[in-house]
Amino acid sequence: MKFGVIVFPGSNCDWDSYHVVTNVLKQKGQFVWHKETKLPRLDAVVVPGGFSYGDHLRTGAIARFSPVMNEVVKFAKAGGRVIGICNGFQILTEAGLLPGVLMRNRDLKFICETVSIEVANHRTAFTKNYEKQARLRMPIAHGEGNYFADGETLRRLEGDGRVVFRYAPVNPNGSQNDIAGIINEAGNVLGMMPHPERCAEVMLGNEDGRKVFESIIS
Amino acid sequence: MITADIIKQHGLTPGEYDHILKIMGREPTMVELGVFSVMWSEHCSYKSSRVYLKKLPTKGKQVICGPGENAGIVDIGDGLAVIFKMESHNHPSMIEPYQGATTGVGGILRDIFTMGARPIALLNSLRFGNPSHPKTKHLVSGVVAGIAGYGNCMGIPTVGGEVYFDDCYNGNILVNAMCVGVVRKDRIFYAKAAGVGNPVIYVGSKTGRDGIHGATMASDVFDETSEQKRPHVQVGDPFTEKLLMEACLELFRGKDVVGIQDMGAAGLTCSSLEMAGKGGVGIDMDLSSVPLREEKMTPYEIMLSESQERMLLVSRKGSEKRILKLFEKWDLDAAVVGKVVKGDTVKVLMNGQLHGTIPTMPITEEAPCYNRPVKKPKYLEKVRRVDWASLLPSPPAPLPHNVGEGAFDDILKKLLASPTIASKRWVYRQYDHMVGTNTAVLPGSDAAVVRIKEPHTEGKLTKKGLAMTSDCNSRYVYLNPRRGAAIAVAEAARNIACSGGRPLAVTDCLNFASPEDPEIMWQFREALRGISEACVALGTPIISGNVSFYNQSPETAIFPTPTIGMIGLLDDVSQHCTQWFKDEGDIVVLLGSPNSSEKDFGGTEFVKMMTGQVIGDAPALNLKKERALQNLCIEGIKKGWIRSAHDCSEGGLAVALAECCMTGPQMLGADVDLGQKQDYSPLKTMANLFAETQSRILITIKECHLQSLLKAARLKKVSAKKIGSVAGKSLQINDLVDIPVKELEMAWSSGFEKGVFGQE
Numbered sequence: 001m002k003f004g005v006i007v008f009p010g011s012n013c014d015w016d017s018y019h020v021v022t023n024v025l026k027q028k029g030q031f032v033w034h035k036e037t038k039l040p041r042l043d044a045v046v047v048p049g050g051f052s053y054g055d056h057l058r059t060g061a062i063a064r065f066s067p068v069m070n071e072v073v074k075f076a077k078a079g080g081r082v083i084g085i086c087n088g089f090q091i092l093t094e095a096g097l098l099p100g101v102l103m104r105n106r107d108l109k110f111i112c113e114t115v116s117i118e119v120a121n122h123r124t125a126f127t128k129n130y131e132k133q134a135r136l137r138m139p140i141a142h143g144e145g146n147y148f149a150d151g152e153t154l155r156r157l158e159g160d161g162r163v164v165f166r167y168a169p170v171n172p173n174g175s176q177n178d179i180a181g182i183i184n185e186a187g188n189v190l191g192m193m194p195h196p197e198r199c200a201e202v203m204l205g206n207e208d209g210r211k212v213f214e215s216i217i218s
Numbered sequence: 219m220i221t222a223d224i225i226k227q228h229g230l231t232p233g234e235y236d237h238i239l240k241i242m243g244r245e246p247t248m249v250e251l252g253v254f255s256v257m258w259s260e261h262c263s264y265k266s267s268r269v270y271l272k273k274l275p276t277k278g279k280q281v282i283c284g285p286g287e288n289a290g291i292v293d294i295g296d297g298l299a300v301i302f303k304m305e306s307h308n309h310p311s312m313i314e315p316y317q318g319a320t321t322g323v324g325g326i327l328r329d330i331f332t333m334g335a336r337p338i339a340l341l342n343s344l345r346f347g348n349p350s351h352p353k354t355k356h357l358v359s360g361v362v363a364g365i366a367g368y369g370n371c372m373g374i375p376t377v378g379g380e381v382y383f384d385d386c387y388n389g390n391i392l393v394n395a396m397c398v399g400v401v402r403k404d405r406i407f408y409a410k411a412a413g414v415g416n417p418v419i420y421v422g423s424k425t426g427r428d429g430i431h432g433a434t435m436a437s438d439v440f441d442e443t444s445e446q447k448r449p450h451v452q453v454g455d456p457f458t459e460k461l462l463m464e465a466c467l468e469l470f471r472g473k474d475v476v477g478i479q480d481m482g483a484a485g486l487t488c489s490s491l492e493m494a495g496k497g498g499v500g501i502d503m504d505l506s507s508v509p510l511r512e513e514k515m516t517p518y519e520i521m522l523s524e525s526q527e528r529m530l531l532v533s534r535k536g537s538e539k540r541i542l543k544l545f546e547k548w549d550l551d552a553a554v555v556g557k558v559v560k561g562d563t564v565k566v567l568m569n570g571q572l573h574g575t576i577p578t579m580p581i582t583e584e585a586p587c588y589n590r591p592v593k594k595p596k597y598l599e600k601v602r603r604v605d606w607a608s609l610l611p612s613p614p615a616p617l618p619h620n621v622g623e624g625a626f627d628d629i630l631k632k633l634l635a636s637p638t639i640a641s642k643r644w645v646y647r648q649y650d651h652m653v654g655t656n657t658a659v660l661p662g663s664d665a666a667v668v669r670i671k672e673p674h675t676e677g678k679l680t681k682k683g684l685a686m687t688s689d690c691n692s693r694y695v696y697l698n699p700r701r702g703a704a705i706a707v708a709e710a711a712r713n714i715a716c717s718g719g720r721p722l723a724v725t726d727c728l729n730f731a732s733p734e735d736p737e738i739m740w741q742f743r744e745a746l747r748g749i750s751e752a753c754v755a756l757g758t759p760i761i762s763g764n765v766s767f768y769n770q771s772p773e774t775a776i777f778p779t780p781t782i783g784m785i786g787l788l789d790d791v792s793q794h795c796t797q798w799f800k801d802e803g804d805i806v807v808l809l810g811s812p813n814s815s816e817k818d819f820g821g822t823e824f825v826k827m828m829t830g831q832v833i834g835d836a837p838a839l840n841l842k843k844e845r846a847l848q849n850l851c852i853e854g855i856k857k858g859w860i861r862s863a864h865d866c867s868e869g870g871l872a873v874a875l876a877e878c879c880m881t882g883p884q885m886l887g888a889d890v891d892l893g894q895k896q897d898y899s900p901l902k903t904m905a906n907l908f909a910e911t912q913s914r915i916l917i918t919i920k921e922c923h924l925q926s927l928l929k930a931a932r933l934k935k936v937s938a939k940k941i942g943s944v945a946g947k948s949l950q951i952n953d954l955v956d957i958p959v960k961e962l963e964m965a966w967s968s969g970f971e972k973g974v975f976g977q978e
Binding site for chain 1: 363366370371372373455456457458460461547548549643646647648649650651652653654655657658669671672673791792
């Protein structure tokens with residue numbers, strides 16, 4: 001399988017995602033510069049974490065105007081699998097591929113630590129290798145991960161089983177309904193604040209995130 | 219017309235000005251005077267410290283480049299090298315904590331990637347005043363947020379550091395930032411101009427009026443007017459720096475760059491003069507081409523601006539277009555601002571007019587160098603004369619005379635809750651310490667361990683890992699500058715050894731008060747002696763560093779604080795070790811002396827807590843024993859015998875044991891026998907628990923490896939004694955301490971926030 005990893009000015013988890021895809025899971029990977037106006041042939045797109053455009057204006061708000069995002073939207077609309085991690089999730093909401101917004105954390109501080117999350121839906125293209133309601137340990141590292149959507153959107157997300165990951169038992173950032181990750185209606189676009197690429201190797205003492213990528217591959 | 223007032227405003231003495239007149243053979247222009255002023259400031263010229271810095275051990279077969287460049291370089295094999303340095307940003311951080319800290323991080327990052335390395339980790343060493351001082355809360359919050367704001371955005375993990383609190387820092391905090399980078403040995407770049415006719419190119423942010431005379435400010439004492447110097451503090455922009463770093467690293471893969479220097483203190487002045495001086499050439503600078511942020515900037519302002527995120531480079535003739543295009547890709551400014559010429563002067567031109575002709579050689583080689591008077595401080599005799607027996611058990615903090623079950627529980631809990639010892643999670647939780655997916659040992663163990671892979675390896679392969687730490691207990695240095703500074707080196711190396719790394723090299727950040735005070739200069743001289751002795755004994759040359767003087771407020775001078783940053787090498791990063799207990803049933807062994815006495819009470823956290831004073835003499839240190847101890851620990855980890863290793867430092871053996879119990883993924887108790895005897899005096903008992911006796915490591919080991927370890931210890935003449943085992947859910951030490959680990963953990967994990975912010 002071939003993964004494209006989008007590189008915006010300020011992306012800083014691009015190499016981490018690329019490393020997991022290529023060195024750990026032995027798939028093909030390619031970096032895609034944000035000024036590209038055409039995507040190469042890809043099976044999946046990773047919109048990685050970082051501080052695209054330095055978080056100026058609002059997280060993800062400027063990155064979504066990068067030329068490559070038109071192509072990512074087209075790719076998603078055609079059914080291609082897209083995973084946005086952390087800043088990637090923020091960009092996908094700004095680009096309209098996922099509903100809601102990520103606001104400043106409840107206590108207004110950046111939080112980096114390993115938290116406990118639950119697989120809220122294990123029947124998705126991104127979680128099918130996990131057990132039902134599996135409890136995972138995954139690092140978060142963000143200042144704006146506090147998920148917010150209007151009541152109607154939330155009801156639909158919950159009703160359609162589109163909440164994929166939930167913080168449990170502790171909600172670190174104030175997200176509504178403890179939401180840590182959601183998918184789009186078609187089920188081919190995932191956005192999540194925790195970093196599965198940071199916990200996919202024995203060396204780092206935690207492999208809980210590996211199955212997110214394995215689910216995409218299998 | 220240069221008046222005496224102008225000379226004074228520029229921080230120059232009349233004697234120094236006379237020397238300038240002699241060098242120039244005429245009255246200098248304002249631009250020239252400004253240039254001399256920064257280049258001859260304490261911060262840039264090291265005029266008070268040079269005589270001593272020259273004597274530091276800087277050589278070793280691992281050293282590729284020692285002090286004098288942007289940072290030092292050490293060979294780690296496999297075609298790779300590590301570049302690292304620590305630097306202070308104390309004065310700006312005191313005045314404006316957020317921006318002061320961010321620009322400190324930004325500056326040290328540039329020092330590393332200027333040389334061709336991709337930064338792999340950041341550390342920082344922080345000193346604040348008393349936790350209850352009205353300014354402390356604001357300063358801690360601002361500094362930590364500033365470090366986080368810059369490092370996180372850059373995507374460089376902040377993996378370690380230290381935070382101490384003491385009254386002497388109330389009016390002058392310390393912010394020391396350290397950066398470690400990895401470079402291919404064949405892609406190292408130096409700050410040297412060469413090749414007559416080659417273009418000089420300016421890249422990065424535009425130049426504004428910020429930070430003019432920052433270096434001069436950093437060379438002055440703090441007083442009531444210091445707050446007014448806020449406009450001297452620069453403003454950091456980590457996003458631009460991230461782009462600048464990526465652009466430079468991309469540029470370095472080609473063959474266009476001849477030399478490069480970041481614009482730090484004194485900006486364009488320092489970088490152009492240093493590059494020309496080192497290359498033995500001249501540079502003609504045309505300031506009309508410098509990208510400016512503000513209108514109508516004068517040559518004086520342009521030359522002295524300390525705007526951040528800028529670099530000056532010399533490239534091969536004909537490469538200009540390629541380079542400008544590369545920086546355009548990264549949306550950064552770049553402009554040809556001069557060219558390399560024959561000769562030995564930097565000429566400053568603007569709009570066809572000459573504003574200064576500065577000779578490169580005299581400005582560096584004839585910079586003032588003072589052998590300042592030294593005098594043994596009076597306070598030493600007073601603080602060292604202590605009658606422990608009468609001091610410790612006396613009110614207001616009575617100690618139990620009748621030693622009985624759990625008699626020391628409360629003292630241990632209080633020690634764990636003191637902000638200096640308590641968990642620093644509140645701090646490192648705000649730092650992205652995992653980005654890059656290299657951090658094998660996260661903050662909270664003795665030393666951080668990072669692995670080395672792409673993109674840092676640039677095509678090379680290695681299994682090696684880097685252990686890194688920063689250390690300095692300034693109380694010891696205050697009580698005994700020579701020994702205290704040696705302890706800082708020894709402890710740093712011990713931390714590295716506990717993680718399984720072999721100590722490799724040192725960067726030092728020497729924070730002291732005014733060098734014009736002979737007693738302070740004595741502290742400086744003695745501390746450097748101690749550092750030298752320890753570095754020689756432990757085989758760790760000093761490859762880079764920084765001196766920060768004038769750290770004092772009207773009330774007091776800071777404790778002498780020579781912070782030691784150390785790097786260690788692991789041949790196989792997967793063989794690292796951590797401090798916490800691993801499994802029930804493991805044997806607890808103390809490597810090093812099992813016996814402490816009241817002599818080791820000096821400067822301890824225990825005494826500070828009981829009496830509110832920093833008194834006594836620094837604990838004894840035997841460097842030969844220290845090295846043997848560390849070698850044993852490294853061997854034991856490599857052989858796979860040692861399952862956990864933890865240095866005994868602040869709070870002594872009892873605190874170290876508690877930390878082993880509670881800092882891992884699961885809380886484990888221990889049953890420990892210190893060989894306590896009935897007839898031990900309370901003083902002796904307290905010493906065994908809380909004295910900070912040096913050269914001790916607590917390890918755990920499986921029963922089956924105990925004999926091999928003890929034998930290896932005998933061979934190396936290191937004392938090794940089984941003192942207990944990992945068991946249960948409580949920490950029990952003879953009949954002195956008996957507390958559930960959960961209770962210890964509660965005290966330790968909430969202590970920092972309670973102490974600093976007055977809340978849970």
